[in-house]
Amino acid sequence: MRKEFINIHIKLQEEDFDLLYGVFFGLPFSGIEEKLDEVVATFTLEFWSENKVQLIELIEKSGINAKIIKEETIEDRNWNEEWEKKVPAIKVNERIGIAPEWKVPELNTDIKIAINPKMSFGTGEHSSTRLMCILSEKIVKQDSFWIDVGTGTGVLAILAVKLGAKSVLAFDNNYWAIENAVENIKLNKVESKVKIQESDIESFEFPDCDGIMANLFLNLLLPSFKKLYTGLKAKKGDLLVSGILIYNKDEIIKAATNAGFELVNSITEDEWLAVHFRAL
Amino acid sequence: MAKKLAGTFKLQLNAGEATMAPPVGPAFGQRGLNGMEFVKQFNAKTAKQKGTILPVLVTFFTDKSFTFIVKSPPASILLIQAAGIKKGSAESNKTKVGNVTLKQCEEIAKIKMEDLNCDSVESGIEMVKGTARSIGIVVEG
Numbered sequence: 001m002r003k004e005f006i007n008i009h010i011k012l013q014e015e016d017f018d019l020l021y022g023v024f025f026g027l028p029f030s031g032i033e034e035k036l037d038e039v040v041a042t043f044t045l046e047f048w049s050e051n052k053v054q055l056i057e058l059i060e061k062s063g064i065n066a067k068i069i070k071e072e073t074i075e076d077r078n079w080n081e082e083w084e085k086k087v088p089a090i091k092v093n094e095r096i097g098i099a100p101e102w103k104v105p106e107l108n109t110d111i112k113i114a115i116n117p118k119m120s121f122g123t124g125e126h127s128s129t130r131l132m133c134i135l136s137e138k139i140v141k142q143d144s145f146w147i148d149v150g151t152g153t154g155v156l157a158i159l160a161v162k163l164g165a166k167s168v169l170a171f172d173n174n175y176w177a178i179e180n181a182v183e184n185i186k187l188n189k190v191e192s193k194v195k196i197q198e199s200d201i202e203s204f205e206f207p208d209c210d211g212i213m214a215n216l217f218l219n220l221l222l223p224s225f226k227k228l229y230t231g232l233k234a235k236k237g238d239l240l241v242s243g244i245l246i247y248n249k250d251e252i253i254k255a256a257t258n259a260g261f262e263l264v265n266s267i268t269e270d271e272w273l274a275v276h277f278r279a280l
Numbered sequence: 281m282a283k284k285l286a287g288t289f290k291l292q293l294n295a296g297e298a299t300m301a302p303p304v305g306p307a308f309g310q311r312g313l314n315g316m317e318f319v320k321q322f323n324a325k326t327a328k329q330k331g332t333i334l335p336v337l338v339t340f341f342t343d344k345s346f347t348f349i350v351k352s353p354p355a356s357i358l359l360i361q362a363a364g365i366k367k368g369s370a371e372s373n374k375t376k377v378g379n380v381t382l383k384q385c386e387e388i389a390k391i392k393m394e395d396l397n398c399d400s401v402e403s404g405i406e407m408v409k410g411t412a413r414s415i416g417i418v419v420e421g
Contacts, residue, residue, distance in 0.1 A: 003301070005301060005302045007302065007303070017354075018354045018355050018356050018411055019356055019368075019411060019414045019415060021292060021333060021354040021356050021357060022354070022356025022357065022359070022360060022367070022368035022411070022414075022415035023356075023367070023368050023370060023415065025333065025356070025357055025360055025366075025367050025368065026366050026367045030294075030299070030301045030302060030303070030304075031291055031292065031293045031294070031298070031301075031302070031303040031304060032291065032292035032293075032303065032333075033289065033290070033291050033292075033303045033307055034289075034290040034291070034292065034335075039292075040303065042301070042302045042303045057370075058370045061370045061371045062368075062370055062371070062372070063371070063372050063373055063414065064414070074302050074306070076301065076302075076305075079300060079302075079304075079305030079306055079308065079309030079310075079315055080300065080305070080308070080309055080314065080315050080316055081309065082309060082312045083308075083309070083312060083313065083314045083315070083316075083344070086344075117316075119300050119305070119315075119316070120316075121316050121319075121320060123316075125314075125317070126316075126317060126320055128320065174299075176300070217296065217320075217323045217324060217327060218296070218323075218324060218327035218328075219296045219297070219323070219327045219330055243320065243324065244324060245324050245325070248324075248327070272324075
């Protein structure tokens, strides 16, 4: 379900911004934009509606000369739309290419993946997606069953099928990603082999599988290795991870090995890292 | 040829937890920039600082590329963390919520020197002490 947000415009002197952040610290705002003698704090509409009175009191009593001058409801929409119109065709390597539907003819690769992005991650522009594609190409076997964690546009799930996987279960906790992955899976005519589910890692029950692909963030990966291991233990399956920087390599390897994985291989592009682990 | 500067904007975001939800989505989207790229980069680069708020200065160019600098957390947040409390006082003139030492103020001043409008560590310490008072934190010593 799409969320609604509210921008709270607060007028105050720039030298008092810091004090306001001290008062706001710990509140579940999604971010703040600083303007000239004004900060715009964004909350979910639900949180603001439930806590408005207390929050206004918090600002008024703080002793900071701050005043709310505008409340502006914002409906969530595809903010990345303008950029997405210009997404280029990406040749990952000689075999794999990714492009928006209207640029697929520009690809001269064996595997052509059509991705019409909609505020979801995985267009092939980012190093971590390309690294995951390169690892997948070597690891995904015929008739295997894979799980794609944080599927985004669905690009890696689609690739797994095109590389021979029998089926893929892909999930994401973001409603934009779910909507977009479903569209892209249809676009690539692999809907009979890819199932999409809305879930986060914590609440997802991993079935036994041959491999898991997870292009996430360091903070999500580190506490998740034990959970990922539950899906791979039975078949001593493969785990491909990315979305992490080369500087965090030792930390990732340590967390994975502590959870029961062995390091197989790692590859890099610029400062981005992708790692192949195998469940012991 | 050097890129042509189009503008800058500044956000305060939770470290390692940026999403395309406002304000990131609109801030990048209305300027035609790739917000998804920013989210991936910001979260990777600030993962280790989870639990704090970080100022981010984004510089963008006419070709729709961008760079960003992550600065140190606001002094008030550093003081709250140094005092081991959850938040500042909503009524600092009445309610004191924690204590920090002068040494801690000095350490914060050194971290914040780049951002503070002052020319010496001593004047930086005075500014940090002022911030502490304003959010109900007592400076000892």
